[in-house]
Amino acid sequence: MVSYKLLCCISANGMAGSLATLLHDGVMNPAEVVKxxxxxxxxxxKTVLECIRTVHRTEGMGAFYRSYSTQLTMNIPFQAIHFITYEFMQEQFNPRRQYNPSTHILSGAVAGAVAAAATTPLDVCKTLLNTQENVVLSSVNVSGHLSGMANAFRTVYQLGGVAGYFKGVQARVIYQMPSTAISWSVYEFFKYALTKRELEKGTPC
Incomplete structure (x- = not known):
């Protein structure tokens, strides 16, 4: 059974992660569009600057934020699922919350895999909004620029049905598993090392 303390921890982490995501995506969304x-x-x-100038000139500043709402819609649940899964895995395999590299790596990998798989449909829609690929849009008779998550969802369904929402899910999961495993294991290592150093000094953490 999930403890009250664990629920409070998950809620606090979820709120902090959501606010961080709002700021992070506001800055990084244009970079994601260019990439x-x-x-x-x-x-x-041919170059990053050429891409920025051309997109700004032909589509306006809004092109860099066309997928912002989708990015937030994807990243907020991604982080929520990520943290909840990590905390759950730690509760199962490391309930005393001691420094244990193997459980941090395992929990991080599983958390990344679950969050990546669950949010793949949103990632597919975000990619379509960012790239505005003419061949794709013309194949479903979309004229002009595609905008909005609802339109992106409809277009992806027209292109590939339900399976279209999970295009690239294996690659996304394979990418996220080592990424989140490394992130959590490094985070837990430095938390352990810094806490241990403070305790040795006699300074309360």
């Missing part, structure tokens, strides 16, 4: 456009097959952009 994805340069990664497109036969991308017309």
């Amino acid at each position: 994805q456009r340069m990664q497109m097959y036969n991308s017309p952009y």
